[in-house]
Amino acid sequence: MTEEWQAGRLDSDLDGVGFDTLAVRAGQHRSPEGEHSEAIYPTSSYVFRTAADAAARFAGEVPGNVYSRYTNPTVRAFEERIAALEGAEQAVATSSGMSAILAMVMSLCSGGDHVLVSRSVFGSTISLFEKYLKRFGVQVDYVPLADLQAWSAAFKPNTKLLFVESPSNPLAELVDIAALADIAHSKGALLAVDNCFCTPALQQPLKLGADIVMHSATKYIDGQGRSMGGVVAGKAELMKEVVGFLRTAGPTLSPFNAWIFLKGLETLRVRMQAHCASSQILAEWLEQQPGIEHVYYSGLPSHPQHALAKRQQSGFGAVVSFEVRGGKDAAWRFIDATRVISITTNLGDTKTTIAHPATTSHGRLSPAERASAGIRDNLIRVAVGLEDVVDLKADLARGLAAL
Ligand SMILES: *Cc1c(COP(=O)(O)O)cnc(C)c1O
Numbered sequence: 385m386t387e388e389w390q391a392g393r394l395d396s397d398l399d400g401v402g403f404d405t406l407a408v409r410a411g412q413h414r415s416p417e418g419e420h421s422e423a424i425y426p427t428s429s430y431v432f433r434t435a436a437d438a439a440a441r442f443a444g445e446v447p448g449n450v451y452s453r454y455t456n457p458t459v460r461a462f463e464e465r466i467a468a469l470e471g472a473e474q475a476v477a478t479s480s481g482m483s484a485i486l487a488m489v490m491s492l493c494s495g496g497d498h499v500l501v502s503r504s505v506f507g508s509t510i511s512l513f514e515k516y517l518k519r520f521g522v523q524v525d526y527v528p529l530a531d532l533q534a535w536s537a538a539f540k541p542n543t544k545l546l547f548v549e550s551p552s553n554p555l556a557e558l559v560d561i562a563a564l565a566d567i568a569h570s571k572g573a574l575l576a577v578d579n580c581f582c583t584p585a586l587q588q589p590l591k592l593g594a595d596i597v598m599h600s601a602t603k604y605i606d607g608q609g610r611s612m613g614g615v616v617a618g619k620a621e622l623m624k625e626v627v628g629f630l631r632t633a634g635p636t637l638s639p640f641n642a643w644i645f646l647k648g649l650e651t652l653r654v655r656m657q658a659h660c661a662s663s664q665i666l667a668e669w670l671e672q673q674p675g676i677e678h679v680y681y682s683g684l685p686s687h688p689q690h691a692l693a694k695r696q697q698s699g700f701g702a703v704v705s706f707e708v709r710g711g712k713d714a715a716w717r718f719i720d721a722t723r724v725i726s727i728t729t730n731l732g733d734t735k736t737t738i739a740h741p742a743t744t745s746h747g748r749l750s751p752a753e754r755a756s757a758g759i760r761d762n763l764i765r766v767a768v769g770l771e772d773v774v775d776l777k778a779d780l781a782r783g784l785a786a787l
Pocket of ligand 1: 480481482483506508549578580581599600601602603612613614
């Protein structure tokens with residue numbers, strides 16, 4: 385080791401730097417080998433210098449790795465980078481987005497607690513609450529995302545947690561996160577935000593007053609559809625519980641996936657800017673097409689919450705949903721006529737995807753439940769990727785021609 389390295393060149397000095405610098409550099413603890421990119425540590429356990437060292441590390445008296453279900457240097461680098469980007473005191477990585485949500489609820493709620501969930505959350509999130517958490521006595525009610533009065537009215541004396549996804553999928557509804565955080569705190573409850581659709585590049589819920597934030601890193605944080613993972617971030621005092629649950633229950637992130645997500649974060653902002661720019665062009669263009677009845681995109685001035693989206697987010701995201709003239713058959717014809725875009729329900733990928741929510745992501749709901757969720761048979765969802773926007777427009781024009 386050189387003098388310079390001993391003087392602190394192992395890590396970057398990141399005091400007061402901006403988001404993009406953090407995205408590229410936060411969390412890296414360079415080894416004495418001097419690797420420029422982050423190292424991957426594929427090891428399940430760690431050796432100790434002496435028996436006394438082992439005892440001290442197990443007792444937590446000396447910091448250091450013990451076992452990769454607890455900590456792993458590559459995973460820790462990802463956790464520190466995400467914490468820096470979300471403005472969180474601490475973050476912990478998980479094996480998927482769903483295990484991030486599971487860990488958050490298992491850590492913060494007990495049987496008998498009441499949870500308020502926004503109505504239009506991810507399908508597996510609803511199944512998690514309905515099929516499993518209810519079995520352990522967690523009470524759940526659903527609230528229309530945007531309606532602050534409905535949130536206030538839905539509280540019970542035992543309401544512990546509010547859980548929202550903003551913007552919602554696929555209709556791009558928003559909630560005023562700062563206002564909802566005030567409501568939650570005035571009643572002694574916590575606000576949790578699934579920030580998967582915006583990522584910290586477009587929205588930082590903790591800075592708006594939320595208590596805890598979760599991601600499916602599988603989506604934009606990876607950004608190229610390669611790996612599953614998730615993360616929970618928030619104040620250290622809440623995260624202590626989440627970390628404890630994850631270390632015990634075990635849905636932790638592999639170092640390989642953590643490394644992919646580290647690389648994903650380095651390009652997150654420029655990717656999100658490109659995703660948003662193409663989405664805006666396509667949404668504006670779709671809105672002018674006679675075959676399209678309605679476009680749901682918060683970047684359009686016609687969106688009822690356009691002003692809130694501008695204030696709360698630094699970009700409008702990359703999910704553009706629209707209703708075509710006609711019913712299910714017309715929507716299916718539109719989808720089948722595309723030649724470049726992938727027919728799949730995934731999102732947050734360089735590759736643009738197209739899906740029919742009524743028969744896929746929302747297919748298990750009853751017609752009445754679908755109607756109350758606003759999912760009509762003529763609705764199509766496009767998650768805009770990074771291809772040339774002229775090619776995407778030409779592909780959607782094939783869909784329009786097939787109507
Ligand atoms: C995909 C997704 C999840 C679940 O994440 P996985 O990584 O698939 O487990 C949770 N919330 C939202 C909003 C998602 O899009």
